[in-house]
Every structure is written in C-alpha cells, then in structure tokens.
Amino acid sequence: MNSIAIVYWNGNEKTETIGRMIARGAADSGVLVTIFTAEEFKPSRMASFNAVAFGCPTVGDEESYSFDAYLDELGEHLHEAPVAVFGSYEDAGDAVDVWEESMVNRGVELVSAIKLDNFPQGAQVERCMALGAKLGSFAKSEELDSYEEAQMALA
Numbered sequence: 001m002n003s004i005a006i007v008y009w010n011g012n013e014k015t016e017t018i019g020r021m022i023a024r025g026a027a028d029s030g031v032l033v034t035i036f037t038a039e040e041f042k043p044s045r046m047a048s049f050n051a052v053a054f055g056c057p058t059v060g061d062e063e064s065y066s067f068d069a070y071l072d073e074l075g076e077h078l079h080e081a082p083v084a085v086f087g088s089y090e091d092a093g094d095a096v097d098v099w100e101e102s103m104v105n106r107g108v109e110l111v112s113a114i115k116l117d118n119f120p121q122g123a124q125v126e127r128c129m130a131l132g133a134k135l136g137s138f139a140k141s142e143e144l145d146s147y148e149e150a151q152m153a154l155a
C-alpha cells in the first residue's frame, strides 16, 4: 500500500491539527498515513514513504533557522518523495513561506503548501483535506518507481 508521512513541530496544537486534517484527507484517498513529530522523523525514513508533509508554526526567525538545519540533515533524502508544507501562524506566517522557498531552492518536488491563522474550521478543513488527497494521489501515481528505487538503494 502507498504510504505518506505527516511530520510536524510540536507547538500549541494548531499545526498538529492541520496535519491531522491533511492526514484524514490522505487516508480517505486510500493511502496509509503515519504521523510523526520532527524529532521522531529521522532522515532515512524519507525512503519509506511515497510523499511527506512537513508542518511548523511560525514562531519568529528561530524556527526558520532550525527548519533549514533540519533540511540540511535530510539532505539528499528530500529528493526521495514529493513533499507538502503546512503551518499555523498569527501575523505573517513566515515559516511556511521560508520552508516553501527552501524546498524549491533545494530542487525538492513541492506538491502544495497551506498556512492557516487558527485551528482549521469550515472551508479550511476542506482545504486541508484536499491537500491530503492531492498528496495521496501523488503518492499513488508516478512516485511508485522512485519509491521502489529508494527501497533498492537501501537494501
């Protein structure tokens, strides 16, 4: 079964909630979903998933820096699966913008990005679930070859 990972920085649960909505949309589209905190998601895990969504709240510049360091740690593993980024914010929500830019600069296959200024409600829930479904469809389609290649590389 195709599987995706949702990886998030633990804050005050809004980003986690967005991640769980994305997870629900992906699961409804028929893929297996596993949810991790960033601490739990080690770089080598990228090869085990057909797509990955990374989430982080905007909490000033510090978070952007740690995100870049995290991407450095993931290194070439970032190219093993298409990714999406998400996060909660209050003012400008820079973290998701910075992540999006970093992913693009690193040549990562970025499927989608979503930033919300509160817990997902109403149409926002639909948007999160739609992102999950989109990620699920990527996971189920052309990425199967690179997933298999990644598994072979690990063997």
Ligand SMILES: Cc1cc2nc3c(=O)[nH]c(=O)nc-3n(C[C@H](O)[C@H](O)[C@H](O)COP(=O)(O)O)c2cc1C
Residues within 6 Å of the ligand: 010, 011, 012, 013, 014, 015, 016, 056, 057, 058, 059, 060, 061, 088, 089, 090, 091, 092, 093, 094, 117, 118
């Ligand atoms: C220390 C701190 C710094 C923050 N800095 C920003 C900021 O620079 N820009 C912004 O849009 N929101 C900022 N916020 C607001 C958070 O992004 C917002 O509360 C978000 O919903 C938190 O998500 P979470 O529940 O996943 O932690 C900050 C919050 C904290 C606690």
